[in-house]
Amino acid sequence: MELEWFVYLSLILFSIGILGVLTQKTAIRILFSVELILNSANINFVAFNSYLQSTTSGTVIDQYMGWVFAMVVIALAAAEAAVGLAIFISLYRNFREIVVANIYELAESEEDE
Amino acid sequence: MAEAEKTLEIIKAFTGDSTADSMILMTAAIVLIPMVAAVLLIAIRYIEVRGKLQVSPLRAAVIGNLSILLSTGISITVLSMYFANYVKGIQTPYIEASWEFIAGTKLEWAFLIDPLSAMMGALLGIIALMIHFYAYDYMRHGEEEVTRFFAFLNFFTGSMWGFIYAGNLFNSLIFWELLGVSSYFLIGYYWYKPSASAAAMKAFLYNKVGDVGFLVGIFLTYGKTGGDLSYTHIFELIHKGELSASTLAVPAILIFLAAVGKSSQFPLFGWLPEAMEGPTPVSALLHSSTMVKAGLLLLMRNFLMLYDVGGFEAVLPDVSIPPAAIITWIGILTALLGALMATTSTDIKRILAFSTISQLGYIASAIGAGGLSPAFFHLISHATFKSLLFLCAGAVIHNLHHVQDIREMGGLYRHMKWTAITMGIGLLALAGFPFMSGFVSKDAVILSIANSDIPFKEGAQAIGLLTAAITAFYSTRMFYVVFLGEERYDKEKIVPHASSKLMLFPLITLASLVVIESIWFSIGLIAHLAELELPEIFLFEGFLGNMFGVHTPTDGALQGIIYSTIMVFIGMGAAIYFYKINPNARESIRSSLKFFEDFINNRFGVDIAIFWFVDHVALPIGNAFKTFDSVVVDGLVNFFGRTASLAIADFSDQFDQKVIDGIVNGSAYSIKYSVQRLRKLQxxxxxxxxxxxxxxxxxxxxxxxxxxxxxxxx
Missing domain, CATH: 1.20.5 (Single alpha-helices involved in coiled-coils or other helix-helix interfaces)
Known part of the structure; x- marks a missing residue:
């Protein structure tokens, strides 16, 4: 397999993720989109790892470096999901909704000239 | 007398002649030693004033005397070296050395040794040493500031030596002004007395008139000599014929004006009697025997500017050259007026001051008449006997607890015999008693006038002889009134006693000097009259003439001696008649000539005229300038200052408010406006x-x- 196919796949996933972040209204869906972005990065890690293995002779540690990064990213995503969901619950308790477009407490108040 | 031609010979020091080198260095030491001592004494005085130290009068006097002793020794050494090594026949070279003062100009520190400076330096040394010695005993009683006194006295002596050995007009001017300043300090020594400080101011201002003349004269000379003011250069130019007395007439008259101020000649003599406010040693040293001679010395130094000289041969002033005739006539007038004022004065020191004016007039008239050697001759004898007279007068005043009026003296002979004898010797010399030093030199002066070419020389000669009679009159009167007759002082307060030995030592030394001079000069006179062949040193006047290269014809010498002897005896006889034999006749003459006496006591209205001139001419002109300054100049300045500076200030204010503030406010406003839009994005x-x-x-x-x-x- 050529490297570029994986990069295209990663790019597509990344773009879908960005689009999701920009367009989705609810916090849950935005979290999903972030997961997509993270996973596109994971694909890149793994793909470049095997690509570099085939072209250069690395040490034992180099051989698994991309995989290790991918694992770290998966763990990060899991942690993020946990924290994010906790935030959402807290958000829902306070505002009774999780549509982020409707929550703008930090907005510049009009009368505050 | 030798009639060989004198040539101009200039020896530059530091060009191989080691004797000349050492002589120049010695003159520098002569000038510097008293100056350094003066600075040291002033430093001590400063510490004294700060209260950290009290120096006894004796120590200050020792410092002052030692420095003068050292310098005097060196000056006598210079004199003897000069005459031993350089004087050959009538050839007397000028030894000079100069150091650059301002780079690129001819303004230099220059020393010049010639017969004039060598002899005058040694003479000053001897007199100054005696007076310094005397001053300690005179000043130590009741005076706490002996340190200051000796500092200024040393400063004066150093300045005078500097003036004597100065090698160019520029240096002469510097030391001339230092003399004026030291004179000011010493006249105003008793500064807490209003009369003393006024006298100091008067002396300073009268001298200033002459100083301005001197300065302008130097400027004019500077232009004519191509920027080189050294005496030898001027002499060379005159010698080569590139300059002549007729082109130098104006500077010569201006330099004579300087001499008029410093040597108290006719219009400006008013300061000298007032200068007697200073302590008596000061009067003796500055205002009779040395400092007032500075002006005459300056004239002698520049004598080639006064006469038309064809080389260095025998010189007679040309009638067409005004400076010489002017000098003679002013001099002889001063001599007469000074003598007249001395006859009516009753202050012992002022009598001597007026007598000094009179004798200075004699010397000046001799210089004008071309008699340089008679002038220097009389200068030497006058310096000796006048310092002696002042020291004697000081001893009398000291003894009588600062009584100066001769009417409150009298009969002092039996109390202070030695003072009376020494003063008698001095007064005989002053009076011109036959074969005293003053007689011989005064005779030479009158003879030089008689043999000159000035206009109405017979009149000048007659005035000179008349003045000789008046001099004899007031000298005898002074001796009689002070030392003989009844005792008129306050006997309850004052107990006269013999002067202390410290005071008598200088008196006797100077008196013996006068006697030696008298014998020496008389031998010369007799040898001249009898046409004896003696070593040149005995023919003192001719010897001086050889030194200066100026010979005065001596026609009618015997006649002149007979005339002046008759005049002296008339004067002395009149004094004895009016004061001892027939005092009533004196009183009747006095009452009939009251207006004349008042006229004399008012100093012939000269001072009044000067004050009138200052009040009615000088001050209005000054006030007019002051008004012009305060109204026109200040007005213009204020006008331009106000309008222009206000306009500029307004403009900059507007610029500040409109442009600078505009930029600052505008940028702030625009940022605020854009930020108000941008914050909507938040x-x-x-x-x-x-x-x-x-x-x-x-x-x-x-x-x-x-x-x-x-x-x-x-």
Whole structure:
């Protein structure tokens, strides 16, 4: 397999993720989109790892470096999901909704000239 | 007398002649030693005033005397070296050395040794040493500031030596002014007395008139000699015929004006009697025997500017040259007026001061008449006997607890015998008693006038002889009134006693000097009259003439001696008649000539005229200038100051308010306005923030891609 196919796949996933972040209204869906972005990065890690293995002779540690990064990213995503969901619950308790477009407490108040 | 031609010979020191080198260095030491001592004494005085130290009068006197002793020794050594090594026949070279003062100009520190400076330096040394010695005993009683006194006295002596050995007009001017300053300090020594400080101011201002003349004269000479003011250079130019007395007439008259101020000649003699406010040693040293001679010395130094000289041969002033005739006539007038004032004065020191004026007039008239050697001759004898007279007068005043009026003296002979004898010797010399030093030199002066070519010389000669009679009159009167007759002082308060030995030593030394001079000069006179062949040193006047290269014809010498002897005896006889034999006749003459006496006591109205001139001419002119200054000049300055500076200030104020403030406020306002628009973007919606973030990253990538191709992702 050529490297570029994986990069295209990663790019597509990344773009879908960005689009999701920009367009989705609810916090849950935005979290999903972030997961997509993270996973596109994971694909890149793994793909470049095997690509570099085939072209250069690395040490034992180099051989698994991309995989290790991918694992770290998966763990990060899991942690993020946990924290994010906790935030959402807290958000829902306070505002009774999780549509982020409707929550703008930090907005510049009009009368505050 | 030798009639061989004198040539101009100039020896530059530091060009191989080691004797000349050492002589020049010695003159520098002569000038510097008293100056250094003066600075040291002033420093001690400063510490004294600060209360850290009290120096006994004796120590100050020792410092002052030692420095003068040292310098006097060196000056006598210089004199003897000069005459031993350089004087050959009538050839007397000028030894000079100069150091650059201002680079690139001819203004230099210059020393000049010639017969005039060598002899005058030694004479000053001897007199100054005696007076310094005397001053300690005179000043130590009741005076706490002996340190200050000796500092100024040393400062004066150093300045005078500097003036004597100065090698160019510029140096002469510097030391001339230092003399004026030291004179001011010493006249005003008792500064707490209003009369003393007024006298000091008067002396200083009268002298200033002459100083201005001197300065302008130097400027004119500077232009004519091509910027080189050294005496030898001027002599060379005159010798070569590139300059003549007729082209130098104006500077010569201006330099004579300087001498008029310093040597108290006719219009400006008013300061000298007032200068007697200083302590008596000061009067003796400055205002009779040395400092007032500075002006005459300056004239002698520049005598080639006064007469038309064909080389260095025998000189007679030409009638067509005004300076010489003017000098003679002013001199002889001063002699007469001074003598008249001395006859009516009753202050012992002022009598001597007026007598000094009179004798200075004699010397000046001799210089004008071309008799340089008679002038220097009389200068030497006058310096000796007048310092003696002042020291004697000081002893009398000291003894009588500062009584100076001769009417409150009398009968002092039996109390202070030695003082009376020494003063008698001095007064005989002053009176011109036959074969005393004053007689011989005064005779030479009158003879030089008689043999000159000035207009109405017979009149001048007659005035000179008349003055000789008056001099004899007031000298005898003074001796009689002070030392003989009844005792008129306050006997309850004052107990006269013999002067102390410290005081008598200088008196007797100077008196013996007068006697030696008298014998010496008389031998010369007799040898001249009898046409004896004696070593040149005995023919003192002719010897001086050889030194200066100026010979005065001596026709009618015997006649002149007979005339002046008759005049002296008339004067002395009149004094004895009016004061001892028939005092009533004196009183009747006095009452009938009251107006004349008042006229004399008012100093012939000269001072009144000067004050009138100052009050009614000088001050109004000054006030007019002051008014002009305060009204016109200040007005213009204020006008321009107000309008122009106010306009500039207004403009800058406007600029500040409009432009600077405008820029500052405008930028602040525009930022505020744009920020008010931009803050609307802060809407609190997380999605919008994310959009801006993506947009920003996209733009960054685009920028990197466009400008830094290597970082491009696509």
């Amino acid at each position: 809407d609190g919606i997380v999605g919008d923030y994310a959009k801006f973030m993506i947009l920003g990253i996209g733009m960054l990538l685009l920028v990197f891609n466009l400008f830094f191709g290597k970082l491009a992702l696509f």
